[in-house]
Amino acid sequence: FGKSWVLHVKDVLNTTLEENLSMVYDTVKYLKECGREVVFDAEHFFDGYRDDPDYAVEVLRTAGEAGASFLVLADTRGATDPLEVYDVTRKITGVLEAPVGIHAHNDTGMAVANSVAAVKAGAIMVQGTINGVGERCGNADLVQVIGVLATRFNYRMDVNLRMLSTVSQYLRDIASIEENPRQPFVGKYAFSHKGGVHGDAVLKNREAYEFTDPAVFGNTSAIVVSSQSGSANLAAKAQEMGLEVDRKDPRILEALKKIKDLESKGYVFENADGSLFLLLYETLHGSPQLFELEHWTSIVTWLGDRQIVECVVKVRVGGVSMSASAEGNGPVNAFDSALKKALSPVYPGIAYVSLTGFRVREIDAPSGTAAAVRILAEFESNGSRWTTIGVSTNILKAAEEALVTGYKYFLLKHNKP
Known part of the structure; x- marks a missing residue:
């Protein structure tokens, strides 16, 4: 990577603008002569473009002339909004011949939106990480970027979408990072339905509250039971657990009353399927004579x-x-x-x-x-x-x-x- 923001060139590298351009050119040229493909990341590009657009573009042009295969626009501080990313990326793809990419950080919570905006503006490379792991607030979550591009914009990518949930969980496991159950597309709760109105509607027609089939991403739909649930949710959950009961059975209302009472005392059944099963079983069949x-x-x-x-x-x-x-x-x-x-x-x-x-x-x-x-x-x-x-x-x-x-x-x- 190289510096494309005047502030960094002068205050961090303590060098001149001309010398910075020379370093970019010489480094890319050397790597190309060594037979390497060069992806040049213009660090702080959007900050640099905002401060001095001519110089920021000159850094990109210099890397391209030296042989860089991709010119990546980096929102290193994560301070750019999607509208600005789209506008700037559109301009860059219009004046430079080399393919353009995007490298977004999530400091303001917009890394995924910025990445998608850049692609819509002509970028063909997205840099990020699975689950958004990265410096400070993280990088663009590639799981979400891929999910959005595939479902909302019908982009074709060389990605097995059904493996996204598995890959996301695998990387959390090996990195010892706690699971995010609300992660879009692959999280445990991404396609779960807790509210009574939601649960009842989804049981009638999945499309009512699910924008896509969760199986596309290796995920599943779920009815979650809590104090917000209705009888339809609870009956569906009981049936999912192998307990046959009709939603109009008065025992369902009895179980729902127990759940609401227990949750007022600190219980949370959406994360405790074993306890929920036992509560439902005891309500429907009485206490099991186990021990x-x-x-x-x-x-x-x-x-x-x-x-x-x-x-x-x-x-x-x-x-x-x-x-x-x-x-x-x-x-x-x-x-x-x-x-x-x-x-x-x-x-x-x-x-x-x-x-x-x-x-x-x-x-x-x-x-x-x-x-x-x-x-x-x-x-x-x-x-x-x-x-x-x-x-x-x-x-x-x-x-x-x-x-x-x-x-x-x-x-x-x-x-x-």
Whole structure:
């Protein structure tokens, strides 16, 4: 890349405008002589064009004359709006012969819009990153750029659109970046419907609230249940989970009332499919006779800077009490291990259930140590995944609820004694 803004040439490089042009020309020329294809990024181009358009264009022209295959206009500070990007790009493509590209940053939240505007103005290269990862507020999210160009403007690109969701998630995993469920096109909630009006309409005609088929991007449509949902949403979700029920069944309204009451206390069922299934099952069929937790005790012993955590759990299965003990690296871990150990003689499949996530969040932080907490526990077994929730002012009680619900879900859905 090279400088195209007078400010950077003088104040950052501490050189003359002529010398900067010489450096651009010599560098591009050298790389071409080495047999390389050169893509020249004009850093801060839009700032430079705004300040001194003649010089900014001269930098591009110099790189082109030296042999650059592409001239990329960079909005390095992310401070340009789509109308300006379109106007400037249109002018550049009209006066220079080399193909033009766009490199947009997201400091003002317009990197994707600016990239699309540049393409509409004649740019044929878009630089960005999957999921928008990048300096400061990030670069243009190529997932969104590709999605917009494909669905709104029918551009043909050498891209397998159905792999976008997979690629997006894969890169988050290897970079240890938390998933963005509301990411357009590929996010978990991109095609989800929570409001009662929305859910009812989508069940009748997907096109009512979905601008395209989510399968095009490897995503799926979903009905999400929350306090905003109506009976149509909840009945559809129950059927999706394998529970046969009519939307006019009075038990659906009963379940909906329970959900609204629990969400007022801090529960969030849109992220806790395991807990939602158990709530619906109990409303429709009564409490499943799987096991009951009678009590558990966890003891933490400190030996200097080393701790020993032991837990004893007592459960009742089919009228028979069984107990087990286990150690762990904390009270919850020890409880989890002891609970599975106690249940394994009757439900051996439970040994193959893994706890893959355990997230704790305070609900009313101003209450300090008296605050209620919300725990989301994520489970996995043989490729199947589910999440449960627990809420309490006692973190151990919230953990107990999430874990017990998680194992009951597994036994109902995937295992029999």
